Amino acid sequence: MKDIFRVRRMWRQPGELKRRYDVVIVGGGSHGLATAYYLAKRHGITDVCILEKSYIGSGASGRNTTIIRANYRTPEGAAFYRESVALYERLSAELDFNLMFSQHGHLTLAHSDRGMVVSQERAEVNKLLGIKSEVIGPARIRELCPQLDLSDRPAYPIMGALYHPPGGIIRHDAVVWGFARAADRLGVEIHPYTEVTGLERDGDRITAVETTRGRVEAGQVVSATAGWSSLVAGLAGMRLPITTHILQAFVTEPVKPFLDVVIVSGQLHVYVSQTDRGEFLIGAEIEPYTTYKGTGTLSFLEYSARHVLELFPQLERVKVLRTWTGLCDLSPDYSPILGKTEIDNFHLSAGWGTYGFKAAPIVGVTLAELVATGKTPELIAPFALERFHTDTLVSELAAAAVSH
């Protein structure tokens, strides 16, 4: 009985780095950890290490607003995120860890004719792919979310919404810890506070990785470093079509639960959910200039609070508890950059901008398959880095510009 108060380690204390690993994964966020887990689980590849410059989950994986959804605009994107949501639905059971995934529905509000047209386009693409998604009017919105101000008081009254029932929120730390624990149990080594400072390149291959704790040889290298992707690829002498920006979010003090759906407004550039603790969790837009400095801004807090009050005037007296920022790796077409590069044994998960958390499981599955078989899975073929050289982009602007 007293055992229940004992803190048990969820994964082993890291030992010394070995001289060589079959697979070296740079970045201990959700994507790096998921890739390691599926490498071990599905392909029996366990000579794997994860090198993380800080603690695991210290990047965007521990800072996002945890919205999971599949209602993207392009068939390539929607099919990809659909598979990820399906994996997330089974993940608590698979990892034997409660990820607190609540699929209470996701509403993207439209406040203009243009907004209604875009919603309709997305709904049609989604339906063709078997994704639950439909355009609804104010009466149905009122049923789903009676707390929303549907009057014509706001500057941009609500005309309708794209309703996506399987959308929802999850506990992001639990996803990171769950993957870490499961990967560790299968033999993967997790090395926090180990920064990659160099990549030794011999022609078309990376032969070894320099770290702040010494040099390791690598059979294959995966970079899952999100906001830092350009810097890590730069160590191998590669440029990427990525710019790094901060995205901010804030939570209010906890209040009685009264909102169970996720509310997004493209017009007001804001999205809102209520966490299991009762806090209102609010996010908005990236800062338009590139930066690696994670300091938040007052102007973000002012405009996002103002915009949330257009939707939920009853939050007027609720206090802001804390705000934070995370780095985001923006690609030109709002789609990820996933898979092979010009270097034979160097693979990428990057270009996640403000929307990559929902993709962690499917990134893990597909990158693990690529590493294990050397072949690019169908599902991620459209997201190859090479698309920027052939000018065949996959524009998700319509579904990903509001950052979540």
Add this chain to the structure above:
Amino acid sequence: MSFLLPCPHCGPRPVDEYACFGEVTTRPAGESPSLRDLTEYVYFRDNVAGVQREWWQHRDGCGEWFLAERDTRTNEVLSISEPEPAPPV
């Protein structure tokens, strides 16, 4: 706080008044660049963590376009300058 950026006309103003147009890039040389040179120019970026030369416009102010050198690790603006006139076509 975000940061202040000096406009050549208006002096230091909050960064929210400006539009940022990203790092200074070099056009591919020659009459007819290859598709690869063009796509490299259009899409790929250095995205440095360090001093970056970049384009700004004082959008909500006087409208001036200018260049700044800014450290992307600290957002410290080291210098600003006016762009060279475009070469004759």
